Amino acid sequence: MWLLLQHPLQFVTVVGGACFGCSLILIIYSLVQFFAGRAVEGYTTTLIVLLLIGSAIMLSLGIIGYYIAKIYEEVKRRPRYIISQILRGKEDVYQEVNHDRSH
Numbered sequence: 001m002w003l004l005l006q007h008p009l010q011f012v013t014v015v016g017g018a019c020f021g022c023s024l025i026l027i028i029y030s031l032v033q034f035f036a037g038r039a040v041e042g043y044t045t046t047l048i049v050l051l052l053i054g055s056a057i058m059l060s061l062g063i064i065g066y067y068i069a070k071i072y073e074e075v076k077r078r079p080r081y082i083i084s085q086i087l088r089g090k091e092d093v094y095q096e097v098n099h100d101r102s103h
Contacts, residue, residue, distance in 0.1 A: 009069055013062025016055055023051030 027048050033039040086093050 009062055009065040012058060012065065016058030016060075016062050019051075019058055020055035023055050026051055 030039065030044045030047050034044040
């Protein structure tokens with residue numbers, strides 16, 4: 001079950017990082033066009049804001065989703081380990097101590 005939760009969250013985080021990288025490249029390109037005088041008025045500012053906000057939201061959603069998936073796994077109340085044997089001296093007293101089987 002954890003793999004079903006983990007892969008889409010990693011996908012969103014990776015795509016968010018890729019969008020952020022692409023947005024940095026497009027921001028540099030837009031600033032070069034702006035300072036060269038070839039940019040449409042208002043285009044550079046709008047593009048920079050939209051790209052940065054969109055990629056930041058995708059990265060944030062991926063990170064938050066990853067933590068929510070970890071919380072989901074913890075609240076299932078599964079034991080952290082399974083005791084297969086309880087020894088007192090050389091004697092196995094697992095059946096005497098095991099309270100789960102008596103219910």
